Amino acid sequence: MPSGYPENMWPQLQSYVQLILISLFFPILIGAILIRSRRSKSDGPPTPPSLPLIGHLHLLSPLPHRSFHNLSSRYGPILKLFLGSLPCVIASTPDAAKHFLKTHESSFSDRFPNAAIHHLSYGSQGFLFRAYGPHWKFMKKLCMTRLLEAREVVDNRDNPLTLTNRIISRMIMSRTSSGNDEEAQDIRQLVTDTTELRFNLRGVDKRVKEIQERFDALIEGVMKGHEEERRKRKEVGEGGQFRDLLYILLDIHEDENSKIKLTKHSIKAFVLDLFMAGTDTSAITTEWALAELINHPHVMEKARQEIESVIGNTRIVEESDIANLPYLQAIVKETLRIHPTAPLVGRLSNENCNVGGYEIPAKTLLFVNLWSIGRDPNYWEDPLEFRPERFMSEEGSRVDLRGQHFELISFGSGRRMCPGASLALLVVQTNLAAMIQCFDWKVNGGNQCVSMEEKPAMTLPRAHPLLCLPLPRLHPFPSTFQAD
Template identity: 35%
Template sequence: MANVEYQNSFILILICLFSTFYFFFVYFFKKPKNVFDLPPSPPSLPIIGHLHLFFSTSIHKSFQKISSKYGSFLHLRIFSLPFVLVSSPSVVYEIFKDHDKNVSSRGAVGFDECIVFGSSGFTISPYGDYWKYIKKLIFTTTLGPQALERSRGVRGVEAERFYRNLVDKAMKKESVEMGEEALRFVNNSLGGMSMGRCFTEENNESKLSKFTVEFASLILKIFLAQMLRSPLEKIGISPFKKEVMDASNRFEELLEGIIVKYEEKVDEHEGAEIMDKLLAASRGENAEYKITRKNVKAIFAELFFGAGDTSSTTTQWAMAELINNPKIFERLREEIDSVVGKKRLIQETDLPKLPYLRAVIKESLRLHPPGVLLPRQFEQGCKVGGFYIRKGTTLIINAYAMMRDPAYWRDPDEFKPERFLGQEEEKRENILKFLPFGVGRRACPGSNLANILIGTAVGVMVQFFD
């Protein structure tokens, strides 16, 4: 009897070993269809493929190094999951010229419940009715040209407040943290545009700014969770979830409190069109698309995080580059003085008359893009650059590498705003080489607002910097 039990146990062990081997073989070693038509691939490790390349504090720089060595259009693999890494402006042009709708999805969500970049938000949501409805609503109420014109007075008030804060610190001989001051200006502007007076009255700016900074430190982990979700779910692992969800829950609690107080004083918030329409849609009041209260909070979370972090970080980089390049700083100050004068504060209506300021901002975005990697997903198989890309393949565009490519940018690592004045860079057709806010139908809808906020913040600092 013992011998029989031993034999049964041995057979069971063999079955388990065989099953394990078969699982690894099927999921990690099976060859994809059209393997000979795939883009070239750098050497990979057994089982994990190119996974080790993702675990870096600067993934975009690691990818840039790989592309420099093996090519600007590469096929990567994490376990059995395919990725395509692109850092070629001509290939990106082809993708979005011929396959924009095919790559309109951003792929898997890292953490469904997360208030930022989760399944309830706008940024990562699939291309469909919900995404189209929210984009239309945001554009018509907040980010479109007419909406921006309606809210110009709100941003003017915040620019004055921004200036007074800087002067107050200077009078007290206190140091100025440019990133913090810019973030305060951006968040107050967004809050006033979307929620009216109650935003500043409740001192919400400082609370939201803390979460903007916290989520900026978590963005790499959220990106990794998004990229690795499918293979890790198979083995029951969800890295970083506790840390991310702890921040998410606290952020959601803050937003819920802000919305509740807004609802208590709803008659006092003239101009807060987006909040009113989102809340009405969540209650099902004559809405084109029914949304939930969590959708409302997620949209505002992504609005504050996306616009706040992007605009404040770019402002900080622009000022750092200007301080390190005093001749460029002086040229910019001379332009502002000639247009604005020295007796009043720069205004939004001045920005179109300041080409060198716009060039400084563009050059800052080129060297320090807010979105260094742009992830998408191929919904259908297709041909790109003569290679076959399978359905479900993740597309990663290395915007950082593209905007520092010496084949397309003269002296790519130098801060030279003049290149955007049309004096140095040749105009090339059939390429996309400058994409700090993404590209295609899933490009950042807030790029116009970001340029206004960054231009105003940098302009005010340059006017009164000593």
């Protein structure tokens, strides 16, 4: 205690000082909140009061799409928020999504990678987060013409995550490894770890570096093996016969006359993008669909009857059968409506623009909330009910998933729509049909109702594993699979 003051007076002086500081600071804080709120209202979309430095981060839960949904219910279909100092807008209805992704598509053709994704993708050199331009268009064309149009049929004996991982591995680098293979397990774990780095605002931390180093070591080994294989084949005149995607990418890398120059880092980033976009997402959709079927046994039975009427029980459903299974297709649409694999579509504005009467400045982050859109009661009757029949009517059957019907844009829309939509749908529908046809699914523990809780991640996985006992239905079981 300072000298010159009675001992019993010092606690009172401390209280007075604290009271004075609070009385000075509190009006400043409230004033800053009100000034920022008024400025946001006059410049752009409605916005809740924000706090200095953190903006609206205090309003977000570990499941941001749900927080955005609740805020939009209060402030409107187009909402402005600040993630720290980063301005962003939220679009939560089909009409709002159409404004941003179609009417003003050219203004929102970029994506915003956070520091973690930027580091993992070798400085945003891949496909998913690279700025729109000649390089991005070249990679998309390569993806569509060399990867997603033609492929081999892969059996579906493994679980959904292993299955989709094997499909992507086979197309990219001619790997047909089994579920117990160490390399396949490493890839699956890397995909899972990467998708959990969603709203990573900490920057490049130790975990991000560790994930990037693991992937770099894995893909470096695969690339060296490909380079050695290519060298051997060229020596014997068989260079053109070994043509997976990685082989093509390495050819472009070595071609001095190529208009687009591919570095080793851009190849690695592109491969990582394909695994991120293709492995986890299809598996998640299949798991959500099976969970809904278990909770709605009458839908499961109706789907099974459709499959049996078209295919019978002497062979297993094939990709070519999907066109004749409209109810199965409706189940997948309904699953994606309620459980969009990527609940938020992200874009970044590259210029100032006016959207829906609101001024949106350049470098504003856009989130289109697919989770909200799929639950919009203005477009969907009883939106919280799992009811595939809504897509069996004449009007409902016309709703597709390729970006033209903004009430169901599960794969995005416009120039940055997911190029693998058709492949993903075929994989999910064929795999799910085989699971329905071949097995009865008994939930572990005897309880036939499974939890539908969501887990925070870049995608939207289930919070709890779907543990089921598959009981074979077909006797004898058709032996139509070919060994790898």
